[in-house]
Amino acid sequence: xxxxxxxxxxxxxxxxxxxxxxxxxxxxxxxxxxxxxxxxxxxxxxxxxxxxxxxxxxxxxxxxxxxxxxxxxxxxxxxxxxxxxxxxxxxxxxxxxxxxxxxxxxxxxxxxxxxxxxxxxxxxxxxxxxxxxxxxxxxxxxxxxxxxxxxxxxxxxxxxxxxxxxxxxxxxxxxxxxxxxxxxxxxxxxxxxxxxxxxxxxxxxxxxxxxxxxxxxxxxxxxxxxxxxxxxxxxxxxxxxx
Amino acid sequence: xxxxxxxxxxxxxxxxxxxxxxxxxxxxxxxxxxxxxxxxxxxxxxxxxxxxxxxxxxxxxxxxxxxxxxxxxxxxxxxxxxxxxxxxxxxxxxxxxx
Numbered sequence: 001x002x003x004x005x006x007x008x009x010x011x012x013x014x015x016x017x018x019x020x021x022x023x024x025x026x027x028x029x030x031x032x033x034x035x036x037x038x039x040x041x042x043x044x045x046x047x048x049x050x051x052x053x054x055x056x057x058x059x060x061x062x063x064x065x066x067x068x069x070x071x072x073x074x075x076x077x078x079x080x081x082x083x084x085x086x087x088x089x090x091x092x093x094x095x096x097x098x099x100x101x102x103x104x105x106x107x108x109x110x111x112x113x114x115x116x117x118x119x120x121x122x123x124x125x126x127x128x129x130x131x132x133x134x135x136x137x138x139x140x141x142x143x144x145x146x147x148x149x150x151x152x153x154x155x156x157x158x159x160x161x162x163x164x165x166x167x168x169x170x171x172x173x174x175x176x177x178x179x180x181x182x183x184x185x186x187x188x189x190x191x192x193x194x195x196x197x198x199x200x201x202x203x204x205x206x207x208x209x210x211x212x213x214x215x216x217x218x219x220x221x222x223x224x225x226x227x228x229x230x231x232x233x234x235x236x237x238x239x240x241x242x
Numbered sequence: 243x244x245x246x247x248x249x250x251x252x253x254x255x256x257x258x259x260x261x262x263x264x265x266x267x268x269x270x271x272x273x274x275x276x277x278x279x280x281x282x283x284x285x286x287x288x289x290x291x292x293x294x295x296x297x298x299x300x301x302x303x304x305x306x307x308x309x310x311x312x313x314x315x316x317x318x319x320x321x322x323x324x325x326x327x328x329x330x331x332x333x334x335x336x337x338x339x340x
Binding site for chain 1: 244245247248250254257260266267277278280282284285286287291296308321329333337
């Protein structure tokens, strides 16, 4: 009885500790949620569809990619494949976090994987490496606020996006390339970053000119990944760079 | 149901597979082949680059200015600083060169 009370209040304080850690993520992702909503309606989504995509996919960069391709009238299967490709990095997060949350009930684990975003992985992994247990209450406290705000702000952005009269003057149509360039540059410390970027850029431009959109996305991406696979592993060695 | 709706559902399923798949598949192996790991590491930069590069073909002075400023700010700032700087330059430049 007494232990029940203790563990329940422990879970409660764990939850709120997670919520505190979620606040920087909530603040940092807010502009992107609003931007996603506004761009989604600019690319032909309804407010409800923008809301649904944020609620069900819940992955900022992949949602941006999805609506960009949707606006270019790319084949649906290729849009889904691109979302999958952009989110593919989660496979590694998933493999990494699995051993930290293996002690949860299966349903909790299933939910835990659903909200496994970049910051969620980074913060949870940091906690695990400091020797603390990654409990479900703490993990939920970290992830739930980010999710709730993301979905609400996406819908607000979509409503707001419908009210913007001249999207060209506000640069709305070119915000995504800027955002993607920022993401690309954010990976610049990875091994082989520059060769991969050059290969993907060259292949995608050639494909864009010859085969045409949307194939330039897949062809360019395959070129960059193939380069990384083909080069001798010591070039891309995970520990090789100082 | 509309095509858009099905794209969203399929995208959500695909995304969930990436989030649970690493645990279900990769954790069964003791080691990942270095070439596979190198390929996986290259995925984000490779995919995202293809979304920027072709835009350069149609970019005017305003767009180029925005991308250059974004790149310069990236040397110091985080994603948000980069994005805001690039967007601000774009909006201002568009008022002059359309």
